[in-house]
Amino acid sequence: MLERLENIYRLGVKELFSLRHDPVLIALIVWAFTASIYTAATGMSHDLNNAAIAIVDEDNSQLSARIGDAFLPPYFHKPVQIGFDEIDQTMDTGLYTFVVVIPPRFEADVIAGNQPDLQVNIDATAMMQAGIGATYISSIISEEIVKYINDDVPVESDDTINLQIRYAFNPNVTSSWFTSVMEIINNITMLSIVLTGAALIREREHGTIEHLLVMPLTPIEIMMAKVWANGLVILVSVGLSLALVVEMMLDVPLAGSKMLFLFGTALYLFFSTALGIFLATLARSMPQFGLLFILVALPLMLLSGGETPIESQPALLQNIMQFSPSVHFVSYAQAILYRGAGLDIVWPQFAVVFGIALAFFAFAAMRFRKSISAMH
Structure with a gap:
């Protein structure tokens, strides 16, 4: 042996x-x-990092300006203002991954409670970034609208639960x-x-x-x-x-x-x-x-x-x-x-x-x- x-x-x-x-x-x-x-x-990296984003602001209101200012590094580049007729060309050339279109009378419709539509164009050839970015954009826009309506005061909810998310083992994701x-x-x-x-x-x-x-x-x-x-x-x-x-x-x-x-x-x-x-x-x-x-x-x-x-x-x-x-x-x-x-x-x-x-x-x-x- x-x-x-x-x-x-x-x-x-x-x-x-x-x-x-x-x-x-x-x-x-x-x-x-x-x-x-x-x-x-x-x-x-699987994180959203310096994503190229543009905004078509057809409302030119205080609310649309706040939405544009809410997209900050390191998740997004500073948003670029473009015209509606530039969307197809800039996305075809891969210049922007995300283009947010804010329609006319958006602020007025939000205040009136009409639930206006807001369009987000996404280049999904970057699949991972597209999926994460869509979630980020939706969250940012919703948060800015809520803050604007409530004059920067948190919304009082009648929900029976208070959902708190905690990331275990990797808190910063x-x-x-x-x-x-x-x-x-x-x-x-x-x-x-x-x-x-x-x-x-x-x-x-x-x-x-x-x-x-x-x-x-x-x-x-x-x-x-x-x-x-x-x-x-x-x-x-x-x-x-x-x-x-x-x-x-x-x-x-x-x-x-x-x-x-x-x-x-x-x-x-x-x-x-x-x-x-x-x-x-x-x-x-x-x-x-x-x-x-x-x-x-x-x-x-x-x-x-x-x-x-x-x-x-x-x-x-x-x-x-x-x-x-x-x-x-x-x-x-x-x-x-x-x-x-x-x-x-x-x-x-x-x-x-x-x-x-x-x-x-x-x-x-x-x-x-x-x-x-x-x-x-």
Whole structure:
């Protein structure tokens, strides 16, 4: 037993040395856990930011002026006054995302209680910004009308409830808090599959797999060495990325234990690294491996619940994805890092991930054994 563990350890060290001499993979790891995290958090914001807006003011009243002055940075650029005949041209050229049309006698109709129509034209090619912006514009206009009618005195409501909204875990609704952590989770899946798959294919292309086969080594020892070595690289990279990029550079507060998250990551890596080896046994070259990666890994990431909630997926797909460790990994990662969940809360999901990973690891080991037996 000790001899097997020593073999696994020494083979793993060999894997680390091989990785050290692969500048492309080294660069991919560094980029995935540094620049990729930062740009995803700061460059792909889901918040409304500096949206271009124009106003067609056909009323020229005090109320219409107040509405125009209410659109402020950082959500909107300062509104530009345009004519009604300029709407189509400016929106066709993408000059404005939103154009608010205030009709004649708007103020008089509001005071008379006639509920006048107010038109908002939206360029919905920017789908995310269009949906958020429509809500913001509706809220801003409604608030300004209420203030104007009540002379800046809050409206007295006869409603039986007083609705108060409180945002938990992300009070400022800052998208970078969510995006940065989810980018790390997605990169864990991507890099763990790529590293282990590339390690096996590299052995095959360089002819060193034959050298291993003539040694007193078992297939499971070769496979375990690749799993622990590449898994360790991912774990160290994740720990550094959380500390240096997420917490220090992006100033994202992590509510839970990073060590508990890394432990959960190690359980998930048991599955994803085995998946990388399994795909490498099916592929004959790196281009083929890349195609298999697209077919398998991308659906795992897109349907894991990190991009869209599991609840929004079709019921059949939800049931199928319960057998994917990526779903449970995303779930307990969010619970730990966002909501500060402890082991007493996430241990059932830990157990599910470990169980599925163990079963798939055994299956991948069988496939690996058959693939290298065919090389004799």
